[in-house]
Amino acid sequence: MGAIREVDVAEVTAAVKDLCITTNYDLPADVYDALKAAQETEESPVGREVLAQLVENADIAAADRVPICQDTGFAVIFAEVGQDVHLTGGDFEAAIHEGVRRGYGDGYLRKSVAEEPAHARRNTTDNTPAIIHTSIVPGDKVTLTLMAKGGGAENMSSLSMLKPSQGWAGIADAVVDTVSRAGSNPCPPVIIGVGIGGTIEMVTLLAKKALLRDVGSTHPDPRIAAMEDELLERVNALGIGPQGLGGRTTALDVFIEEMPCHIASMPMAVNVQCHAQRHKTVTL
Amino acid sequence: MAAKKITTPLTDDVVRSLRAGDAVEITGALYQARDAAHKRLVALIEAGEEVPFDLQGAVVYYMGPSPAKPGNVIGSAGPTTSGRMDAYAPLLMRHGLKGMIGKGLRTAEVKQAMRDEVAVYFAATGGAGALLARRIVGNEVIAYPELGAEAVARLEVVDFPAIVVNDCHGGDLYEEGRGAYARDV
């Protein structure tokens, strides 16, 4: 066993604060490049104009240090804590929430979290709580990934408990149907995360984690890579296009994550992400 | 694409001249309002009271900005999903509202009200909040400051870019555009 390494949770707070701000100001390079590349292939003049606006928008946000999109999202944190790490100085989750509080305050980010969702829907005023997914991994590092997830695209996501007999065809139809019904609402071009297998809570997490991949990357399993290609082609044949105004570029990419499931089940989930695909990782 | 320059408040003649697919650049006042503000505006109208701005010819922008940095007029300021305002829009159109700016699909009722009342629905580019903020030169909260990002503000815009999605003649770019580029695989 390795020596125990101490990490003060104050470092976690500082890292999360910085992640909140930079993730919202700087569009990841893979998405930026994909938007530029799509300008070359998009056939619709309106679609090309929208893509040009999105590239210019990312340039302005980075230069002026302002958010790419006014919906600066719900802060979703994936934390991987090495089993040789000893977290000191306070409560780990409280330290993450504090980082979100400071980042959304100091970064002039919009506070978009409401408590008592069924009734009062009062704004919590500091964008907390964060959504935290922690896993324990080998090693002595703490890796923090922030995804700033906007409401417009999240609202278009879907979960289906299919019958095993529906097979891949059923899954593929459900993905295409989700994107089709979403139309212009999730600010296309979108990025599609698909989870297949597991249980009801795990399949949605798979779909969300799938969105952490780089746009343009190929799945290491050729079988899954082929499934992704097929879905991307079908989704881009819908004609929805940039902002739903008609065109070829409905999605920039489709990512699938799968795991075994119960012999009686076939859970599948689609997590829709907008072109404002904001995520970033740091290691402490 | 050459954009048509239009100014607010909108007249019926200008609204009638607009067709689905037209690119426009809007100059003048827009009224920023989202869900919570719409709920209050509709409650006022139903109670027979005055709303906090003149609805005649008005254009509402479905938007809740991020906070402005010191020295900036406004934070990032792109459109929100319009569908959440569908329940309120027809009543506002019956009281003079002529234009709506947002993103995403509208219901059949809203589209019918646009034909009946001569009104127009524009899409601004969702997720282009930093770019759109540069076209906003004035920003004054005129009602419900306690709602924060959901307050009603009067925004002065210059050459604000948008595209006509639903015109008052029944044109619908979301349907027409998609139909033009859909294909079989």
Ligand code: SF4
């Ligand atoms: S869907 Fe994404 S790009 Fe569109 S408004 Fe929401 S966060 Fe912004």
